[in-house]
Amino acid sequence: MQKVAVITGASSGIGSALCHRLLQEDADLHVCLACRNMDKANATRNELLYYYPHADISLIQIDVGKLDSVLHAAKEIKTRFQRLDYLFLNAGIMVKPRVSLRAFLRGIFSRRIIRMLSTAEGLMSQEDRVTPDGLQEVFETNFFGHFILIRQLEALLCCVEKPSKLVWTSSVNAHKNNFSLDDYQHQHGKEAYSSSKYATDLASVALNNHYNKQGLYSSVICPGVVMTNMTYEILHPLFWKLFLPILWLLRLLTPTYTLTPYNGAEAQIWLLKQKPELLDPLAKFHSCTTFLGKNYVETRKMDVTEDMAKKFYKKMLELEKQVLNSCHQHKK
Numbered sequence: 652m653q654k655v656a657v658i659t660g661a662s663s664g665i666g667s668a669l670c671h672r673l674l675q676e677d678a679d680l681h682v683c684l685a686c687r688n689m690d691k692a693n694a695t696r697n698e699l700l701y702y703y704p705h706a707d708i709s710l711i712q713i714d715v716g717k718l719d720s721v722l723h724a725a726k727e728i729k730t731r732f733q734r735l736d737y738l739f740l741n742a743g744i745m746v747k748p749r750v751s752l753r754a755f756l757r758g759i760f761s762r763r764i765i766r767m768l769s770t771a772e773g774l775m776s777q778e779d780r781v782t783p784d785g786l787q788e789v790f791e792t793n794f795f796g797h798f799i800l801i802r803q804l805e806a807l808l809c810c811v812e813k814p815s816k817l818v819w820t821s822s823v824n825a826h827k828n829n830f831s832l833d834d835y836q837h838q839h840g841k842e843a844y845s846s847s848k849y850a851t852d853l854a855s856v857a858l859n860n861h862y863n864k865q866g867l868y869s870s871v872i873c874p875g876v877v878m879t880n881m882t883y884e885i886l887h888p889l890f891w892k893l894f895l896p897i898l899w900l901l902r903l904l905t906p907t908y909t910l911t912p913y914n915g916a917e918a919q920i921w922l923l924k925q926k927p928e929l930l931d932p933l934a935k936f937h938s939c940t941t942f943l944g945k946n947y948v949e950t951r952k953m954d955v956t957e958d959m960a961k962k963f964y965k966k967m968l969e970l971e972k973q974v975l976n977s978c979h980q981h982k983k
């Protein structure tokens with residue numbers, strides 16, 4: 652039976668590079684681009700077909716920041732496919748990110764310099780908004796919309812004889828100190844992105860506890876620092892181009908400057924080849940690139956406990972019940 656991979660946020664950056672690499676690895680794979688903007692999705696599909704004319708590629712519309720759209724997409728996926736082998740939970744946003752020059756200057760003359768340069772910790776300011784579903788947009792887009800999608804697709808993902816894989820695109824920016832179980836949507840903080848990525852890390856651990864026996868495995872990756880629309884929103888592309896030689900040199904200090912979306916997708920591709928039952932559920936898999944341009948994957952322990960993951964999962968099941976109830980009531 653033909654294997655199927657669904658990739659959210661496949662219309663650009665790391666998601667689109669991942670599709671290229673998936674087809675490079677397995678020309679027989681069915682690749683389903685799950686995207687918000689269908690013009691961009693079509694353009695990506697055409698580009699992929701240019702390189703892989705015989706590839707089997709389909710499109711599905713999904714806005715992971717809108718519950719209705721997630722439910723509709725899940726329904727559509729269930730009518731098209733009998734099972735999913737891979738679900739890449741990759742779509743993500745950072746709202747109006749800005750670099751703080753002050754924090755940068757303070758950081759480069761301190762002992763924190765390498766940590767700051769490799770994780771952007773404390774370097775950026777950003778915003779957040781409330782969606783029509785009444786949820787924080789960054790939380791809903793980066794995490795909760797995907798969580799609902801997985802839950803809706805349970806029947807296609809859970810098969811004991813033939814395991815399926817979930818792969819979350821998290822970040823090195825997922826910090827425990829920016830997340831609180833009492834404010835998991837990050838209504839009251841200024842680090843919505845970091846909090847939402849920490850939520851994906853917690854959820855992945857909990858999903859493994861909950862679903863491994865049913866043949867579903869979850870992993871978390873970090874693509875490194877990659878030049879994409881997201882990074883171009885933080886600083887103008889011209890700035891990044893001018894500083895490219897410096898970014899290249901920074902690879903001598905930290906291998907996380909993967910820079911190209913192709914390199915950034917290394918960890919996802921590496922995961923395809925691993926036996927999921929042998930992977931550490933508490934690990935994050937980092938795409939890395941050496942100074943000479945060689946790609947590899949580094950496994951690092953996440954700052955997550957099983958207990959916290961369990962508590963978070965319980966809260967997500969309650970929130971799921973709440974939003975699905977209000978969704979059904981709207982339709983009546």
Ligand SMILES: NC(=O)c1ccc[n+]([C@@H]2O[C@H](COP(=O)([O-])OP(=O)(O)OC[C@H]3O[C@@H](n4cnc5c(N)ncnc54)[C@H](OP(=O)(O)O)[C@@H]3O)[C@@H](O)[C@H]2O)c1
Nearest residue numbers: 660662663664665687714715716742743876877879880881
């Ligand atoms: N770039 C980095 O250095 C970096 C580092 C760590 C983690 N990441 C993570 O990598 C992932 C991919 O980001 P990227 O760097 O490749 O940036 P990107 O080029 O901006 O890609 C983001 C993708 O997510 C999609 N998306 C955004 N909001 C969506 C929504 N509500 N519904 C459906 N799709 C939505 C975008 O679709 P549209 O085209 O419709 O906007 C786009 O396809 C994100 O999760 C990001 O947090 C990136």
